[in-house]
Amino acid sequence: MENKSTSPAVQLKGVYKRFGKVVAVQKMDLDFEEGSLVTLLGPSGCGKTTILRMIAGLEAPTEGEIYIKGKRVNDIPIHKRNLGMIFQNYALFPHKTIFDNVAFGLKYRNVAKGEMQAKVTKALEMVRLPGVEGRMPSQLSGGQQQRIAMARAIVIEPDVLLMDEPLSALDENLREEMRREIDNLQQMLGVTTLFVTHDQREALSMSDKIVVMKDGLKQQEGSPEEVYNYPRNHFVSDFLGHSNFFGGVIAGLEDEGVSVKLQDGNEFRVEHPGDWANNAAVELVIRAQKFELTYLDEAPPEPDMNTFDGTIKDRSYMGGEVSYFVELESGTMVHVIGIAKLTPFKKGEKIRLHVAPRHCGLLQKDKAGGDARPAK
Amino acid sequence: MPKISGWSLIRFYTILVYAFMFAPIVVVVVLSFNPEQFGSFPMKGFSFRWFIKLAQNQTILIAFKNSLILGSLTAVVSTAVGIMASMAFVRYNFPGKNTLNTLLLAPIMIPEVILGVALLLFIRWLQQPKSFALLVIGHVVLTLPYVLLIVQARLGGIKKEYEEAAQSLGANGLQTFKEVTLPLLTPAILAGMLFSFTISFDDITATLFWATAQNQTVPVKIFGMLRNSISPEINALGTVMIVLTIATPLLAGYLSRKLSRGS
Ligand SMILES: Nc1ncnc2c1ncn2[C@@H]1O[C@H](COP(=O)(O)OP(=O)(O)OP(=O)(O)O)[C@@H](O)[C@H]1O
Ligand SMILES: [Mg+2]
Numbered sequence: 001m002e003n004k005s006t007s008p009a010v011q012l013k014g015v016y017k018r019f020g021k022v023v024a025v026q027k028m029d030l031d032f033e034e035g036s037l038v039t040l041l042g043p044s045g046c047g048k049t050t051i052l053r054m055i056a057g058l059e060a061p062t063e064g065e066i067y068i069k070g071k072r073v074n075d076i077p078i079h080k081r082n083l084g085m086i087f088q089n090y091a092l093f094p095h096k097t098i099f100d101n102v103a104f105g106l107k108y109r110n111v112a113k114g115e116m117q118a119k120v121t122k123a124l125e126m127v128r129l130p131g132v133e134g135r136m137p138s139q140l141s142g143g144q145q146q147r148i149a150m151a152r153a154i155v156i157e158p159d160v161l162l163m164d165e166p167l168s169a170l171d172e173n174l175r176e177e178m179r180r181e182i183d184n185l186q187q188m189l190g191v192t193t194l195f196v197t198h199d200q201r202e203a204l205s206m207s208d209k210i211v212v213m214k215d216g217l218k219q220q221e222g223s224p225e226e227v228y229n230y231p232r233n234h235f236v237s238d239f240l241g242h243s244n245f246f247g248g249v250i251a252g253l254e255d256e257g258v259s260v261k262l263q264d265g266n267e268f269r270v271e272h273p274g275d276w277a278n279n280a281a282v283e284l285v286i287r288a289q290k291f292e293l294t295y296l297d298e299a300p301p302e303p304d305m306n307t308f309d310g311t312i313k314d315r316s317y318m319g320g321e322v323s324y325f326v327e328l329e330s331g332t333m334v335h336v337i338g339i340a341k342l343t344p345f346k347k348g349e350k351i352r353l354h355v356a357p358r359h360c361g362l363l364q365k366d367k368a369g370g371d372a373r374p375a376k
Numbered sequence: 377m378p379k380i381s382g383w384s385l386i387r388f389y390t391i392l393v394y395a396f397m398f399a400p401i402v403v404v405v406v407l408s409f410n411p412e413q414f415g416s417f418p419m420k421g422f423s424f425r426w427f428i429k430l431a432q433n434q435t436i437l438i439a440f441k442n443s444l445i446l447g448s449l450t451a452v453v454s455t456a457v458g459i460m461a462s463m464a465f466v467r468y469n470f471p472g473k474n475t476l477n478t479l480l481l482a483p484i485m486i487p488e489v490i491l492g493v494a495l496l497l498f499i500r501w502l503q504q505p506k507s508f509a510l511l512v513i514g515h516v517v518l519t520l521p522y523v524l525l526i527v528q529a530r531l532g533g534i535k536k537e538y539e540e541a542a543q544s545l546g547a548n549g550l551q552t553f554k555e556v557t558l559p560l561l562t563p564a565i566l567a568g569m570l571f572s573f574t575i576s577f578d579d580i581t582a583t584l585f586w587a588t589a590q591n592q593t594v595p596v597k598i599f600g601m602l603r604n605s606i607s608p609e610i611n612a613l614g615t616v617m618i619v620l621t622i623a624t625p626l627l628a629g630y631l632s633r634k635l636s637r638g639s
Contacts, residue, residue: 058540078543091537095559104555105545156545290630 001195007070009192010055010160017050017063017216021211024050028064032160032209033187035190038182039128039203043239048196050216051163055194057081069159072233076326079108084153085175086163090145092137097135098148105156123155126185130242133337143174150182154189154193161186167202179206204228212236230273232284234363237254241290247365250280256358259286264330270360281365288337290359293345294352305354310334312349326353401618408611413454426612436613439597443577445591446508450486450515450576451569458568459561463553466525466531467539477524486520491517506588513564514586518579519572530564531557540617563632570628574621 016328017025025047032038040048050321054058055066057078066073073081104121111119122184124130126145137145146166153161166177166182183206186193197203204224205208210237211221220232231237248268257271261284266325268284274284292301300307311331314325324336334353338344340344345351411423431438463476464470485489495514499506534557542552556567580595586595594617598610 056544057542058543077548078540079546079548081544082546085541087541088536089535089537091535091541093538093542093556104547106544108546108551152545154542162544260445 002351007067008032009036009069010194011067011070012051012055013067014056014065014066015051015061016301017047017059018062018078023216025054025061026215026300028218030221031194031219032216036156036208037186037193037195037206038209038211039197039207040211040213041197041200041203041239042219043198046213047216048213049164052164052196055160056083056085056162072294084156084158084161086146086149086153086161086166087219088165088169090137090142090169092148092150092152094137094144097133097136097137098137101137102133102152102155104152109156113303119155121153123151123345126154126188127151127181139250143170143178143182145362146170146178147181150185154185154191158191159180161191163193164196165198166195167197168199182206183214203228204240209217212239214239226263229317230303231285231361233361234285237285237287237363242337244282244284244286244288244336245334246286248284250276250278250282253278258362260360262329262330262332264332266328266330266332268355268360269304269357271357272360272362274362276362283363283365285363286334286355288335290355291326291334291336291338292331292353292354293326293336293338296350296352298352300352300354302354302356305356305359309351310353312345312347312351313340315347317344326351328353383578402610405618407608408615410608410611413608421483422494427609427616429617430609430612433609435592436594436597437610439592439594442508442591443593443595446511446515447573448574449512450519451572453500453512454516454519454523454572455527455565455568458527459607460489460529460567461520462527466528467536480524481521483517486510486577488518488579488581491584492582495582496585506591508591511583511586511591511593514582515572515576515579518582519575521576523568526568527561527564530561534560566632574624577617611624 008031012028015028016023019100028051029039030051030133033208040051042048046062050059050334054061055068057073057076061074062235068081088275092098092178093104096104099120102123106116106119109169120133124132128148129147129151132140132144132148137148140148146169151164163182167178170178179202182195186206195202195207209221210224210227212219212227214235218229220236222230227236228240231240231243237243238245244366246264248260248262248264250258251267252259254269255275256278257269260270262266262268262284270284284339292305294300298310308328310326312324317325317340320340321337324338324339324345326334326336336353406419408426409422409424410419411425412419458630461480465473465496492514495510495517496506499510504510506558538556538560539552542556543549547555578591578595579593583593584599587593592600594613598613601607602611
């Protein structure tokens with residue numbers, strides 16, 4: 001309690017959670033800075049919800065400690081933690097009016113009647129739904145219900161806002177809009193927020209910090225730029241966007257980077273920070289969006305690129321983008337996502353593939369040849 | 377001659393089934409308005425004679441009062457116990473949960489004669505006299521499975537998130553139950569009480585074992601009267617019972633609809 005200003009808003013120390021034999025969360029250490037929005041990102045079943053529920057007090061950690069505002073909360077029941085929770089399916093009380101829903105938390109906080117009215121009105125204005133006090137939840141659309149759920153959570157001025165996939169029940173367009181609104185609201189209120197999602201776009205667009213998880217283990221944490229541009233392992237780079245992975249060895253050290261020789265014989269120049277030793281086994285990682293395709297007779301888009309010739313083997317049009325599978329002359333398949341031009345390349349067409357050395361990432365290959373280790 | 381199709385046979389058969397089921401009831405109701413001592417058709421007039429006689433029969437009135445009190449008590453106790461047990465079964469995990477649940481539901485499958493004898497022997501073993509409390513306990517045992525089934529089904533449909541949301545907003549366990557769970561359970565609770573009341577009000581087999589001369593219920597009383605003679609009073613009593621058992625659920629349905637609209 002004493003060093004309130006310096007302690008993180010939420011802190012997990014060596015937290016484990018087991019359900020019988022299932023290990024849902026392992027050795028989790030996390031710090032949430034005051035006022036930040038932290039996203040837990042990972043595939044289904046990786047333990048995101050479990051972490052959120054442990055912070056909420058709906059599950060007890062098997063091991064380890066949880067602190068909120070510097071205070072150990074392991075033994076504090078949920079109703080005394082001062083949290084705002086937002087659920088995937090809104091969880092508005094169906095038998096209560098919108099007013100009673102939003103005012104629910106205030107009833108347990110010794111708020112005077114008049115003040116309660118004012119607070120509810122203000123919260124509804126903040127979520128841009130003024131005047132719906134008298135309606136029932138069933139009379140609102142899904143998006144509106146989620147806004148009311150937001151109002152209900154923020155009106156109590158929680159220490160932490162916990163959201164478990166709050167947008168996944170909404171349709172595509174609404175989701176985008178709500179995402180921006182949550183982002184704005186969170187910044188305006190400055191409330192520390194945990195946001196759980198398996199949608200990387202949501203995570204990248206609104207987080208101050210992303211925590212990528214797999215099988216209950218933290219894989220990487222950092223700003224969206226850090227995690228996206230410098231994934232620490234195979235899993236992270238695969239999960240965040242479509243990546244190509246090629247096995248190879250370091251074939252030469254240069255001033256600006258290294259040269260990597262792939263198993264198919266092709267050599268790539270790579271600029272990736274780190275200490276690399278000659279002949280070290282590595283994995284070359286290149287995002288599908290980072291390649292550029294040109295016709296054979298065109299000039300390369302910029303100088304000093306890695307350039308290879310190949311054939312379009314497959315193509316799928318995805319609206320704004322086109323996804324290609326290109327077979328290089330060495331036989332290696334490369335996945336490329338390009339901006340759709342008026343005349344996209346055709347299947348079977350001979351093309352030239354370019355990628356800048358700065359867009360090529362490297363991961364150290366484990367000696368056992370299994371999981372990739374952090375490139376550090 | 378018109379051709380007899382499969383469908384007309386089925387229609388005819390269905391009518392027969394309904395006639396078989398309802399004709400006796402209709403006869404009882406019709407005969408209860410017959411002024412004659414011995415029922416025969418066609419009736420020679422229409423009178424409330426037997427209803428008036430019924431209203432003056434002290435023993436029947438007492439039995440009626442007993443049945444009403446017993447039914448109401450059974451409904452209240454059974455529902456209260458049923459709600460608590462259902463909360464435990466649906467919301468919490470503990471060893472032996474399924475076994476216990478099956479045990480509580482078992483009275484549905486056990487013949488009532490056996491239940492009746494068993495409870496009687498148990499009371500004897502405890503060296504307690506038969507009493508009104510025994511009747512209440514017995515009827516709770518009989519009706520609890522229905523309450524459990526209804527309330528558990530409803531509780532399973534109430535998402536845990538509602539309760540979790542309430543708790544996250546600062547409500548403790550009891551407040552959450554009162555503010556969220558209980559209101560959402562109301563339809564199931566009403567249905568459970570109704571079931572318990574009607575089952576208790578109607579029960580004869582097990583009640584025959586448990587009732588004493590002082591604590592007779594209406595069905596037991598009717599059974600006793602039938603042994604001596606068939607008085608037309610019984611028809612009148614039957615009519616009253618039928619009206620009550622049909623009116624109670626209708627009234628409850630009407631009230632619950634009115635209440636839910638009011639809130
Ligand atoms: N109450 C529970 N009992 C047993 N196992 C559980 C329980 N809750 C979660 N698990 C297990 O713990 C693991 C992590 O579950 P969790 O719900 O945290 O995943 P998640 O990352 O939220 O997944 P999703 O994206 O599908 O919501 C899963 O393997 C799950 O089966
Ligand atoms: Mg989840």
